[in-house]
Amino acid sequence: MGCREELDYMDDRKRLRIFGWASGILFSLGWWVFIDAVAQNGYEDDPLNVKAQLYLLGVGTTLSFIMLTCMDWSALAADEYSHHGGLMVRYQTRAFLGFAVVLGLFCIITSIYVLHNVYVNKHGIGGKIPDSTYPGVAILFQCLFIFGAAFVLKLGRTNDDYL
Numbered sequence: 001m002g003c004r005e006e007l008d009y010m011d012d013r014k015r016l017r018i019f020g021w022a023s024g025i026l027f028s029l030g031w032w033v034f035i036d037a038v039a040q041n042g043y044e045d046d047p048l049n050v051k052a053q054l055y056l057l058g059v060g061t062t063l064s065f066i067m068l069t070c071m072d073w074s075a076l077a078a079d080e081y082s083h084h085g086g087l088m089v090r091y092q093t094r095a096f097l098g099f100a101v102v103l104g105l106f107c108i109i110t111s112i113y114v115l116h117n118v119y120v121n122k123h124g125i126g127g128k129i130p131d132s133t134y135p136g137v138a139i140l141f142q143c144l145f146i147f148g149a150a151f152v153l154k155l156g157r158t159n160d161d162y163l
Contacts, residue, residue: 027145029145030143033138037137054139057111057114057142061107065104067100068154071100075093104143108144111140115139120133120136
């Protein structure tokens, strides 16, 4: 019996509770790592403080998380009889899903670019060169944890679960 079949036989409340906790831990761990990097960066008097532009990557990934968790997944296969609006509901939901995934992946790719260009190659921002690569690594892990949390939560939900 595979892992997916065991999830199907598990009680819905228990499955949602387990995956909800796991998703919440991943989400909070992502923000905690980033806040730790900002606090440590300010404490060590690094010449390059974490700029406000770098906060936007976590905010964008969080927006992607919200979009993915609030989406009605059953509308991906909507037809004229199950949803008001027919086939347009299916296409609108697919476009919404595509935008949410692209937003999350864009933030992850941009965080890889920031880690490599600003922190590893020591190009810096505004002429200030960073001493440590930890803030860049923290930004990457923040985006990965938050984006992964959305899919962990989706594993625990069935199509008939609503907010």
